[in-house]
Amino acid sequence: VKPRVTIAPHVADWARDAIIGGGGEVVDADDHPDGLIWAQLRAAAQLRDFLGTHPDIGWVQLPFAGVEDVVAEGLIDHRRQWTSAKGAYAEPVAEHALMLALACLRRLTRRARASTWGEPAGETLYDQPVTIVGAGGITSSLLSLLLPFRAPVTVVRQHPEPVAGAVRTLGVDQLHEGLRGARVVVLALALTPKTRGLISGDELRTMGPESYLVNVGRGALVDTDALVTALTSNTIAGAALDVTDPEPLPTGHALWALDNCLITPHTADTEEMIWPLLARRVRENVRRMAAGEALEGLVDPDLGY
Amino acid sequence: VKPRVTIAPHVADWARDAIIGGGGEVVDADDHPDGLIWAQLRAAAQLRDFLGTHPDIGWVQLPFAGVEDVVAEGLIDHRRQWTSAKGAYAEPVAEHALMLALACLRRLTRRARASTWGEPAGETLYDQPVTIVGAGGITSSLLSLLLPFRAPVTVVRQHPEPVAGAVRTLGVDQLHEGLRGARVVVLALALTPKTRGLISGDELRTMGPESYLVNVGRGALVDTDALVTALTSNTIAGAALDVTDPEPLPTGHALWALDNCLITPHTADTEEMIWPLLARRVRENVRRMAAGEALEGLVDPDLGY
Numbered sequence: 134v135k136p137r138v139t140i141a142p143h144v145a146d147w148a149r150d151a152i153i154g155g156g157g158e159v160v161d162a163d164d165h166p167d168g169l170i171w172a173q174l175r176a177a178a179q180l181r182d183f184l185g186t187h188p189d190i191g192w193v194q195l196p197f198a199g200v201e202d203v204v205a206e207g208l209i210d211h212r213r214q215w216t217s218a219k220g221a222y223a224e225p226v227a228e229h230a231l232m233l234a235l236a237c238l239r240r241l242t243r244r245a246r247a248s249t250w251g252e253p254a255g256e257t258l259y260d261q262p263v264t265i266v267g268a269g270g271i272t273s274s275l276l277s278l279l280l281p282f283r284a285p286v287t288v289v290r291q292h293p294e295p296v297a298g299a300v301r302t303l304g305v306d307q308l309h310e311g312l313r314g315a316r317v318v319v320l321a322l323a324l325t326p327k328t329r330g331l332i333s334g335d336e337l338r339t340m341g342p343e344s345y346l347v348n349v350g351r352g353a354l355v356d357t358d359a360l361v362t363a364l365t366s367n368t369i370a371g372a373a374l375d376v377t378d379p380e381p382l383p384t385g386h387a388l389w390a391l392d393n394c395l396i397t398p399h400t401a402d403t404e405e406m407i408w409p410l411l412a413r414r415v416r417e418n419v420r421r422m423a424a425g426e427a428l429e430g431l432v433d434p435d436l437g438y
Numbered sequence: 439v440k441p442r443v444t445i446a447p448h449v450a451d452w453a454r455d456a457i458i459g460g461g462g463e464v465v466d467a468d469d470h471p472d473g474l475i476w477a478q479l480r481a482a483a484q485l486r487d488f489l490g491t492h493p494d495i496g497w498v499q500l501p502f503a504g505v506e507d508v509v510a511e512g513l514i515d516h517r518r519q520w521t522s523a524k525g526a527y528a529e530p531v532a533e534h535a536l537m538l539a540l541a542c543l544r545r546l547t548r549r550a551r552a553s554t555w556g557e558p559a560g561e562t563l564y565d566q567p568v569t570i571v572g573a574g575g576i577t578s579s580l581l582s583l584l585l586p587f588r589a590p591v592t593v594v595r596q597h598p599e600p601v602a603g604a605v606r607t608l609g610v611d612q613l614h615e616g617l618r619g620a621r622v623v624v625l626a627l628a629l630t631p632k633t634r635g636l637i638s639g640d641e642l643r644t645m646g647p648e649s650y651l652v653n654v655g656r657g658a659l660v661d662t663d664a665l666v667t668a669l670t671s672n673t674i675a676g677a678a679l680d681v682t683d684p685e686p687l688p689t690g691h692a693l694w695a696l697d698n699c700l701i702t703p704h705t706a707d708t709e710e711m712i713w714p715l716l717a718r719r720v721r722e723n724v725r726r727m728a729a730g731e732a733l734e735g736l737v738d739p740d741l742g743y
Contacts, residue, residue, distance in 0.1 A: 224562070224564050225562045225564065228540065228562060228563060228564065228587070229544065231540070232537065232540035232541065232544060232546075235533065235536070235537035235540070236537065236541065236546065239534065239537060239702065239705070241537075241541065241546060241550060241700075241702075242550045244700070244701065244702050244703070245546060245547045245550030245551060245700055246550060246551055247694075247701070248689065248690075248694040248695070249689040249694075250686035250687055250688075250689075250703045251703045252703070253703065253704070253705045253708040253709065254705065254708065255702075255705050255708050255711075256708075256710070256711075257529070257530045257533055257711050258533060259529050259530065259533065277586040278586050278587075280586065281582040281583050281585065281586070282533070282583075381555035382555055384553065384554040384555075385553075389552075389553040389554075390553070395546075395549070395550055396549065396552070397544065397546075397549050397560075398549070398555045398556045398557070398558065399558070400544070400558045400559065400560050403558040403559065403560050403561075404558065405561070406560075406561075406562050
């Protein structure tokens with residue numbers, strides 16, 4: 134069977150090539166497609182309208198890894214198959230997380246802002262304990278990047294099934310045990326009602342004054358006010374954030390002025406990086422659909438990711 | 439035989455422990471020691487005076503990896519054995535080089551200086567061609583760190599004996615071939631009369647507008663004025679320097695103001711990082727001396743490193 138797939142809200146060459154490359158056929162939205170490639174970032178309301186007028190589409194491929202906006206629109210249910218980009222962008226995001234961790238340890242915010250030579254400062258990542266919260270593709274790629282640093286890695290996840298390459302895997306109910314003694318804590322998990330505000334005052338105090346927080350997940354995993362307090366009072370050593378709450382972080386926000394904080398504007402995976410990786414996911418899923426295999430990146434409507 | 443080793447210009451506990459741990463004996467400077475552990479950074483003139491009054495010392499262990507200041511004092515000859523820390527600090531320096539490369543690709547100087555959200559920008563290091571000039575310990579450690587990024591690495595070195603892990607090894611006479619097409623060029627070689635000014639206007643033009651320069655070797659490997667011109671005119675995309683010429687870089691120097699340049703004040707290996715690593719080198723060399731084996735980190739008086 135040749136899967137009949139449409140592309141919306143606008144045709145994209147990479148998607149067309151990927152559908153054909155996976156053994157599918159590109160069809161018009163009104164021509165009863167089996168699947169939809171949604172080729173637009175941050176447009177959940179527009180997607181809701183599209184599916185309202187094309188209700189018989191059985192599979193939707195989303196272009197983002199975190200699907201909380203689509204969940205909030207009430208779209209994700211068991212009526213159709215939903216696949217996200219989860220895992221597909223893991224490598225550039227893990228790379229960004231490693232850079233942010235190194236930038237924290239080596240005081241890069243201060244150095245980038247300096248206009249004079251300074252005193253030596255900085256710590257190495259070699260042999261340092263690292264804790265990663267979340268156990269998806271980013272964690273798996275980050276474990277590979279950390280391997281040559283001999284960093285003993287603790288993974289904290291929903292269900293404490295051991296993660297290959299980690300020295301220990303803890304359940305999320307043991308979060309504080311995972312945070313204690315970590316030199317760097319990396320947040321690489323989905324935002325759900327359960328994980329919102331996961332890192333607040335108590336968790337930051339458990340991390341302690343020699344510990345750095347790196348967030349490449351979602352801004353609202355962290356209580357921003359608590360983080361500002363912790364950074365100002367040196368409750369933790371520093372933070373590096375690719376995602377913030379609110380996002381975009383408003384001009385004039387207290388975090389911008391802190392020299393133990395580094396902010397990148399949600400650029401762990403830029404569009405230049407993601408389209409080729411998404412094309413791979415689309416091609417593979419079209420191939421799997423043709424072969425009757427389970428799709429890659431399936432969203433669980435009950436878990437919300 | 440128990441090597442009799444002294445420590446100067448002042449006794450350091452780590453050196454004492456390392457000498458004893460290696461099977462040696464700590465003796466007074468006036469008690470005809472076999473070897474000297476020089477436990478002071480940047481004090482070549484003081485070392486010259488010390489050796490003037492203790493001429494029969496047969497082995498000197500230096501605490502730095504780059505020995506050009508001691509060479510300039512005319513101290514390094516075939517009369518005694520000289521060992522440096524070369525290779526011993528490779529890991530933290532390679533780590534710093536990786537961080538600087540990632541910081542270039544992801545525009546960290548601009549982001550650290552920003553006080554508003556910005557447009558997405560940045561490139562990944564995955565699968566990008568990297569050229570490392572130099573083939574010592576830093577290069578070897580950096581190759582390990584680059585392995586999970588699948589970066590095809592070219593090594594340029596004095597004698598083009600192939601380096602394990604590099605996709606090609608070129609002689610220094612093929613420098614331009616090594617620079618062409620590299621996304622990141624890392625300088626990790628010794629400063630000698632031959633390598634001074636190795637990277638000047640021609641080399642920067644060969645690198646081109648999509649290429650970044652990372653220097654963790656010595657500042658004078660690069661013609662600073664040519665670098666300022668190249669960064670100002672976007673002849674290359676950017677630079678990250680842990681070493682500068684002059685060093686320290688004076689307040690008000692043009693490099694401080696450029697937002698495609700990142701400067702760290704020679705902190706790839708801070709003292710906190712190096713003393714434990716140097717202790718390992720001392721312990722090993724005392725052990726080798728006792729066993730009659732060749733010392734580690736031997737300086738070649740003819741090459742000057």
